[in-house]
Amino acid sequence: MTDLEDAGGVKGATASRAAAPSSTPHDWPLWEVFVRGRRGLDHTHVGSLHAPDAQLALRNARDVYTRRQEGVSIWVVRASDITATSPQERDPFFDPAADKVYRHPTFYTVPAEAKHL
Amino acid sequence: MTATKATSAETSLRQAAIAYSLRLGDDAFILSHRLAEWIASAPELEEDVALANISLDLLGQARLLLGYAGELEGSAGAPGRSEDDLAFLRDDRAFLNCLLVEQPNGDFAATIARQLFFTTYQLALYQALLTSVDERLAAIAAKAVKEVAYHRDHASVWTVRLGDGTQFSRSRMQAAVIQLWPYVDELFDSDDVTRTLAEVGVTIDPPSLRAPWDGHIRDVLAEATLDVPEPGDTLASRRGGRSGLHSESFGYLIAEMQHVHRSYPGAKW
Numbered sequence A: 001m002t003d004l005e006d007a008g009g010v011k012g013a014t015a016s017r018a019a020a021p022s023s024t025p026h027d028w029p030l031w032e033v034f035v036r037g038r039r040g041l042d043h044t045h046v047g048s049l050h051a052p053d054a055q056l057a058l059r060n061a062r063d064v065y066t067r068r069q070e071g072v073s074i075w076v077v078r079a080s081d082i083t084a085t086s087p088q089e090r091d092p093f094f095d096p097a098a099d100k101v102y103r104h105p106t107f108y109t110v111p112a113e114a115k116h117l
Numbered sequence B: 001m002t003a004t005k006a007t008s009a010e011t012s013l014r015q016a017a018i019a020y021s022l023r024l025g026d027d028a029f030i031l032s033h034r035l036a037e038w039i040a041s042a043p044e045l046e047e048d049v050a051l052a053n054i055s056l057d058l059l060g061q062a063r064l065l066l067g068y069a070g071e072l073e074g075s076a077g078a079p080g081r082s083e084d085d086l087a088f089l090r091d092d093r094a095f096l097n098c099l100l101v102e103q104p105n106g107d108f109a110a111t112i113a114r115q116l117f118f119t120t121y122q123l124a125l126y127q128a129l130l131t132s133v134d135e136r137l138a139a140i141a142a143k144a145v146k147e148v149a150y151h152r153d154h155a156s157v158w159t160v161r162l163g164d165g166t167q168f169s170r171s172r173m174q175a176a177v178i179q180l181w182p183y184v185d186e187l188f189d190s191d192d193v194t195r196t197l198a199e200v201g202v203t204i205d206p207p208s209l210r211a212p213w214d215g216h217i218r219d220v221l222a223e224a225t226l227d228v229p230e231p232g233d234t235l236a237s238r239r240g241g242r243s244g245l246h247s248e249s250f251g252y253l254i255a256e257m258q259h260v261h262r263s264y265p266g267a268k269w
Helices: A054-065 A087-099 B002-036 B045-074 B083-088 B108-129 B135-163 B167-183 B192-199 B206-223 B248-263
Strands: A030-036 A043-050 A073-078
Touching: A030 A054, A043 A054, A043 A073, A043 B045, A054 A073, A054 B045, A054 B135, B002 B045, B002 B083, B002 B108, B002 B192, B002 B248, B045 B083, B045 B108, B045 B135, B083 B248, B108 B135, B108 B167, B108 B206, B135 B167, B135 B206
Parallel strands: none
Antiparallel strands: A030 A043, A030 A073
């Protein structure tokens, strides 16, 4: 690796991706992209991309994920900053909830006067 | 006799408007083609998409402007040329784009420097055209001004990242600024066409765009830790595009851009 790549810089375009795949800056971090649609209230995860920093990640996200009017607001989060559950943890994390029907509010009788529930 | 005078003034105004629409349209069209050359060889996939989006924005502007030039030609008597005729059936000497936009892509830094210089000029110009007495030009500018604001932002953030990046990227970016600097002066040249149109409020004379251009470029280069070229750092200013005198590489660009249309006239897909 050259010092250029170590610093996350941009290689000269004279070496194209096809000609020198090894010189592609794979050290650009991965960013997860969340877009809020025109009528949506929540930012929804739409995908991920590579970018050297947050400002360029926003711009890349704008070009890759909102070019067909998909959104009016974008969040980007460095993928490495997301703490996620692992597949190994799935059973202890989620299975115990499967047989706890009493956690759903289905055992109450709703008074006739209570509307809009 | 006054009627004849008025008619000849009208004719020269129309001729100026045709030339001016062609200039703006050709600037957008040729830069669009240069940027399209990057597709599949930009530094990153995301940048492929970004440059292609910018290219398509410019192509849309070119269609509106060349279409308008053709309409103006038509109202002068004979039917005017269509946007395709103007794009694909003119020879290189009939193109009126500035020399800056036709400069070869070079490395990524050279493309970014070209983008920075041109979009900064184009944004200032379109902002001025918003109040043009020519309603078509004003409407085209109103559509394009948001696009170009983003193009300038894209070029500016990249200039800062390359200039204030690694030693290697900084030297490439500085070299690109020096290499393309000689093509800047032509953007702000005043001539009969611009003066004729400026007098009646269709556009403003290009020299008045220089101060805002200098302001933004100096800010960006300063943030990018790059030097603004001093007289003597660069080659002498190059000119000629507005009168159809282009760089050597322009012939190759035109050949590649037009050959399908010329080889298969009327082909559809």
